[in-house]
Amino acid sequence: MTTTTRIERHHYDVVVIGAGGAGLRAAIEARLAGKKTAIISKSLFGKAHTVMAEGGAAAAMGNVNSRDNWQVHFRDTMRGGKFLNNFRMAELHAKESPQRIWELETYGALFDRTKDGKISQRNFGGHEYPRLAHVGDRTGLELIRTLQQKIVSLQQEDKRDLGDYEARIKVFSETTITELLLDGDRVAGAFGYYRESGEFILFEAPAVVLATGGVGRSYKVTSNSWEYTGDGHALALRAGATLINMEFLQFHPTGMVWPPSVKGILVTESVRGDGGVLKNSDGKRFMFDYVPDVFRKQYAETEEEADRWYTDPDNNRRPPELLPRDEVARAINSEVKAGRGTPAGGVYLDIASRRSADEIRRRLPSMYHQFKELADVDITAEPMEVGPTCHYVMGGVEVDPDSGAAYGTVQGLFAAGEVSGGMHGSNRLGGNSLSDLLVFGKRAGGHAASYTDQLTSRPKVPVGAVETAVEAALAPLQRDTGENPYTLQQDLQAVMGDLVGIIRREGELVDALHRLTELRERVAKVSAAGGRRYNPGWHLALDLRNMLVVSECTAKAALERQESRGGHTREDFPTMDPSWRRVNLVCALDGDTVRLEHKPLPKMRAELIGLFDRTELAKYLTDEELADFDALTEEAN
Amino acid sequence: MGSKREFRIWRGDETGGDLQDYSVEVNEGEVVLDVIHRLQATEAPDLACRWNCKAGKCGSCSMEINGKPRLSCMTRMSTFEESETVTVTPLRTFPVIRDLVTDVSFNYEKARETPAFAPPADLAPGEYRMQQVDVERSQEFRKCIECFLCQNVCHVIRDHEENKPAFSGPRFFIRAAELDMHPLDAKTDRKQYAQQEQGLGFCNITKCCTEVCPEHIKITDNGIIPMKERVVDRRYDPLVWLGSKIFRRGETPQSTANSAGKGSVVHSGARQTGVHSHAGGSGDPAAEAQAQQGVNWHREVPHPTMPAVDDRGRLPLTELTFDRAAAPSPFGDDVTFPLPPEHLNFAHPSQDDKPAGEGDRH
Ligand SMILES: Cc1cc2nc3c(=O)[nH]c(=O)nc-3n(C[C@H](O)[C@H](O)[C@H](O)COP(=O)(O)OP(=O)(O)OC[C@H]3O[C@@H](n4cnc5c(N)ncnc54)[C@H](O)[C@@H]3O)c2cc1C
Ligand code: SF4
Ligand code: SF4
Ligand code: FES
Numbered sequence: 001m002t003t004t005t006r007i008e009r010h011h012y013d014v015v016v017i018g019a020g021g022a023g024l025r026a027a028i029e030a031r032l033a034g035k036k037t038a039i040i041s042k043s044l045f046g047k048a049h050t051v052m053a054e055g056g057a058a059a060a061m062g063n064v065n066s067r068d069n070w071q072v073h074f075r076d077t078m079r080g081g082k083f084l085n086n087f088r089m090a091e092l093h094a095k096e097s098p099q100r101i102w103e104l105e106t107y108g109a110l111f112d113r114t115k116d117g118k119i120s121q122r123n124f125g126g127h128e129y130p131r132l133a134h135v136g137d138r139t140g141l142e143l144i145r146t147l148q149q150k151i152v153s154l155q156q157e158d159k160r161d162l163g164d165y166e167a168r169i170k171v172f173s174e175t176t177i178t179e180l181l182l183d184g185d186r187v188a189g190a191f192g193y194y195r196e197s198g199e200f201i202l203f204e205a206p207a208v209v210l211a212t213g214g215v216g217r218s219y220k221v222t223s224n225s226w227e228y229t230g231d232g233h234a235l236a237l238r239a240g241a242t243l244i245n246m247e248f249l250q251f252h253p254t255g256m257v258w259p260p261s262v263k264g265i266l267v268t269e270s271v272r273g274d275g276g277v278l279k280n281s282d283g284k285r286f287m288f289d290y291v292p293d294v295f296r297k298q299y300a301e302t303e304e305e306a307d308r309w310y311t312d313p314d315n316n317r318r319p320p321e322l323l324p325r326d327e328v329a330r331a332i333n334s335e336v337k338a339g340r341g342t343p344a345g346g347v348y349l350d351i352a353s354r355r356s357a358d359e360i361r362r363r364l365p366s367m368y369h370q371f372k373e374l375a376d377v378d379i380t381a382e383p384m385e386v387g388p389t390c391h392y393v394m395g396g397v398e399v400d401p402d403s404g405a406a407y408g409t410v411q412g413l414f415a416a417g418e419v420s421g422g423m424h425g426s427n428r429l430g431g432n433s434l435s436d437l438l439v440f441g442k443r444a445g446g447h448a449a450s451y452t453d454q455l456t457s458r459p460k461v462p463v464g465a466v467e468t469a470v471e472a473a474l475a476p477l478q479r480d481t482g483e484n485p486y487t488l489q490q491d492l493q494a495v496m497g498d499l500v501g502i503i504r505r506e507g508e509l510v511d512a513l514h515r516l517t518e519l520r521e522r523v524a525k526v527s528a529a530g531g532r533r534y535n536p537g538w539h540l541a542l543d544l545r546n547m548l549v550v551s552e553c554t555a556k557a558a559l560e561r562q563e564s565r566g567g568h569t570r571e572d573f574p575t576m577d578p579s580w581r582r583v584n585l586v587c588a589l590d591g592d593t594v595r596l597e598h599k600p601l602p603k604m605r606a607e608l609i610g611l612f613d614r615t616e617l618a619k620y621l622t623d624e625e626l627a628d629f630d631a632l633t634e635e636a637n
Numbered sequence: 638m639g640s641k642r643e644f645r646i647w648r649g650d651e652t653g654g655d656l657q658d659y660s661v662e663v664n665e666g667e668v669v670l671d672v673i674h675r676l677q678a679t680e681a682p683d684l685a686c687r688w689n690c691k692a693g694k695c696g697s698c699s700m701e702i703n704g705k706p707r708l709s710c711m712t713r714m715s716t717f718e719e720s721e722t723v724t725v726t727p728l729r730t731f732p733v734i735r736d737l738v739t740d741v742s743f744n745y746e747k748a749r750e751t752p753a754f755a756p757p758a759d760l761a762p763g764e765y766r767m768q769q770v771d772v773e774r775s776q777e778f779r780k781c782i783e784c785f786l787c788q789n790v791c792h793v794i795r796d797h798e799e800n801k802p803a804f805s806g807p808r809f810f811i812r813a814a815e816l817d818m819h820p821l822d823a824k825t826d827r828k829q830y831a832q833q834e835q836g837l838g839f840c841n842i843t844k845c846c847t848e849v850c851p852e853h854i855k856i857t858d859n860g861i862i863p864m865k866e867r868v869v870d871r872r873y874d875p876l877v878w879l880g881s882k883i884f885r886r887g888e889t890p891q892s893t894a895n896s897a898g899k900g901s902v903v904h905s906g907a908r909q910t911g912v913h914s915h916a917g918g919s920g921d922p923a924a925e926a927q928a929q930q931g932v933n934w935h936r937e938v939p940h941p942t943m944p945a946v947d948d949r950g951r952l953p954l955t956e957l958t959f960d961r962a963a964a965p966s967p968f969g970d971d972v973t974f975p976l977p978p979e980h981l982n983f984a985h986p987s988q989d990d991k992p993a994g995e996g997d998r999h
Binding site for chain 2: 043044045046047049051052061098099102103105106107108110111112113116117118120135136138141142145149150152153155156165173196225226227258259260261262265266366369370373374375484485486487490528529530531533534535536537538
């Protein structure tokens with residue numbers, strides 16, 4: 001049967017897998033560099049996950065508070081990530097995001113404005129100044145629609161100049177890539193199928209940009225959609241690239257908890273940025289009890305001070321509700337565990353008693369809408385019930401910070417956006433993702449384009465690899481004795497949610513790894529009923545093996561890292577350990593098994609570490625590193 | 638605690654298909670999409686349906702539920718009676734791919750034809766200054782999640798495949814309006830474009846699009862009507878009028894019929910002011926009779942024609958001349974949703990000439 005399979009072939013210079021913010025920005029850059037570019041997406045054009053982002057995009061434009069600048073943003077990012085971030089990425093991100101946001105305006109974006117007509121910026125957890133450019137609470141929609149429309153405008157140029165909309169940039173929507181194809185260690189192309197028809201498609205291209213987003217579908221309670229099966233992470237591993245920081249998953253503190261069917265759907269952090277507070281079932285505003293030492297100096301100690309901050313941020317410290325997400329998620333978890341939770345197992349998020357109904361409807365229109373329609377709750381009159389939900393993976397493809405080129409043995413592979421790792425360290429600040437997509441999307445697209453320029457010969461797709469890929473893709477349809485993919489997905493979600501969740505313990509992690517090994521055997525035998533045309537069961541069956549290998553990376557790394565930091569909390573090692581801060585855990589694939597390695601973090605450049613004061617650094621660095629720091633400052637004096 | 642509920646779901650592909658009965662467990666707080674997911678996880682693993690966000694933000698999960706175009710992730714099961722059979726069919730205006738998934742590429746083609754934002758030449762990135770009140774008008778339209786429900790209900794294309802080449806549909810009228818109202822867009826001919834290239838004149842302001850928009854965008858009042866009015870203003874200006882005498886595709890010379898001086902060509906609806914019509918105000922007795930019988934998918938909606946301008950050089954706004962705010966919905970004005978299930982069927986266009994199948998009765 002496989003020999004007669006029809007495969008559509010395409011030739012491109014740059015293939016971008018993923019049509020979210022990162023993918024679209026990369027594609028725009030590659031096309032502007034004159035490359036023939038393909039954009040591939042599992043869903044329809046304009047529906048990628050980025051569409052769901054609510055709060056905003058962080059960029060130190062200083063429109064609302066002129067004291068903001070890239071150095072402050074850099075500091076906040078490093079703090080948020082507990083100093084595990086790749087400092088170079090955090091630096092580039094802080095420096096370049098304002099330009100990337102302004103550029104969006106030239107593509108037609110319409111952000112909310114300040115009184116003097118500039119882009120308005122809002123407060124968000126972990127950001128010292130109001131920094132998030134936003135459009136109500138639908139910023140992601142604005143971002144993706146703007147990029148989508150920019151691509152259309154490039155296509156219109158090509159139509160005018162070359163007579164064909166798709167002469168230089170084409171979108172393959174509802175198309176899933178299942179395998180990257182290599183010529184030696186060079187990327188030669190990508191293989192996949194059209195979801196609509198089930199027909200196979202082969203892209204021959206010397207450069208591939210991965211922008212496939214995250215992995216959240218491996219958890220039951222998640223804000224992520226079906227697309228988030230870790231495809232890009234798995235494709236990269238199988239192509240010989242490496243993943244870092246996979247133990248760090250961000251559990252967003254406020255997901256909906258009721259009704260059960262919407263459990264996990266996000267309640268934007270803007271609710272807290274705009275005045276919402278967290279209360280337990282005793283009506284107590286409990287976050288004041290959970291300010292960790294490292295943040296003590298920046299957060300208010302009384303409700304009065306916290307409340308004054310909204311109007312006078314320069315003379316008051318910020319409310320503890322705006323601590324970084326990992327802290328808030330853990331606090332909620334503790335309150336619920338202590339029996340002070342709501343009936344549905346969350347805590348209350350109250351904005352109704354703090355802002356007027358009009359203001360709530362104007363500033364948080366889609367939250368108002370979401371609760372009204374999904375939970376029958378009027379957030380202008382009642383508090384919301386919220387609890388932690390799996391939201392974002394900090395870990396991802398290990399890349400060169402400047403170019404987005406993947407490390408490991410492979411060449412011609414680039415990654416940007418949520419699928420890449422390092423930028424956010426152990427915990428991402430809200431709003432830093434949307435700007436990350438733009439900054440590193442542009443970089444990856446541009447470097448992929450220049451990579452193809454310096455190639456002397458075009459890599460060739462080996463015939464054997466295509467045949468293997470076809471067989472692997474058809475296998476679930478040809479088996480009829482295996483298990484239903486949906487059952488397997490539920491079992492995987494149970495393992496990850498119960499054993500590799502917010503709070504982790506050694507015994508459970510070991511158990512999780514055993515269960516994942518069992519699941520691996522079952523997934524290898526999965527069977528999908530039905531035919532090749534738009535068959536979601538089949539699609540899930542193919543996604544499962546990606547989810548599985550990525551989950552293994554997370555579980556292994558979580559077991560290895562014996563400390564608690566950011567998105568990784570070990571009950572048996574509850575504190576941060578400075579010596580672990582110097583280590584990145586790197587995953588690679590050895591045949592079928594995940595191999596874990598320790599790799600030292602790159603050392604921060606002197607002028608960057610000089611942006612912090614010693615007392616703060618002392619909470620994160622080892623004595624040895626502090627001695628280095630002291631030597632540096634002495635030199636400077 | 639869950640209870641068993643009855644569902645009828647259209648299954649098939651471009652070669653045909655029919656409604657299939659399922660009885661499914663439904664729990665408190667669930668939406669229609671949850672039920673579809675449960676079916677996929679149990680008896681129908683290959684049931685095709687699109688979704689992404691499950692929170693009404695991406696516009697993927699559009700379908701027709703008891704005949705009404707809706708987002709399935711935002712349609713709560715509690716809005717139906719316990720005993721009610723819920724019928725789910727694909728969007729009717731677009732060709733079926735499989736089950737609840739339709740080929741919406743028409744919309745992406747129209748999107749590609751609409752000229753993009755033209756940045757002002759004299760402003761560098763970072764220099765854009767706009768007032769909140771000025772951006773708000775366009776922001777309303779930028780809330781659009783591209784669910785294409787408005788495109789699906791617009792009778793101009795719902796019942797007239799042949800109109801598709803000349804008509805972009807409400808989603809793209811508001812795209813044109815959004816750019817027209819953009820404080821810094823450098824192109825000045827958005828309105829003319831909407832009329833000359835997008836077929837704005839085909840729209841007779843039935844407001845069905847506004848009614849189904851899950852983002853509650855006032856498509857007609859805030860988008861289409863202002864575009865119509867000002868297109869006419871421009872065209873009435875003798876200079877602009879001269880310029881636009883070179884007619885483009887799909888346009889009939891009667892749009893300048895004011896020169897004939899009779900002023901007699903007005904929207905047909907206006908002729909029967911005060912008469913309650915169920916069939917688009919066409920006055921066609923056959924259509925009227927058909928419209929009385931609930932939703933009949935094979936109903937001939939009167940062919941929309943480009944209305945002519947009146948003696949003041951304005952496109953007739955049915956608002957002002959008609960017996961109520963707008964002409965009726967393509968479903969017939971007296972049809973209330975949800976419909977009784979026996980009145981429903983999704984008929985694939987190519988099935989039309991086949992003998993009526995199992996689920997075909999109404
Ligand atoms: C509810 C929610 C709210 C958020 N709010 C914010 C916020 O306010 N601020 C902020 O900064 N961040 C926010 N985030 C995070 C941010 O939205 C995401 O991290 C970001 O959008 C990821 O973008 P991306 O470009 O990396 O990938 P995505 O936008 O997720 O796109 C991934 C793309 O890859 C495609 N793809 C995946 N696998 C394959 C494959 N195998 N073959 C082909 N294509 C494939 C998908 O179809 C999709 O097009 C939020 C996230 C969620 C879930
Ligand atoms: S008002 Fe009626 S005719 Fe006009 S675009 Fe909307 S649905 Fe179509
Ligand atoms: S205008 Fe409304 S109905 Fe039409 S596509 Fe946009 S969101 Fe959907
Ligand atoms: S799934 Fe996104 S709108 Fe319904």
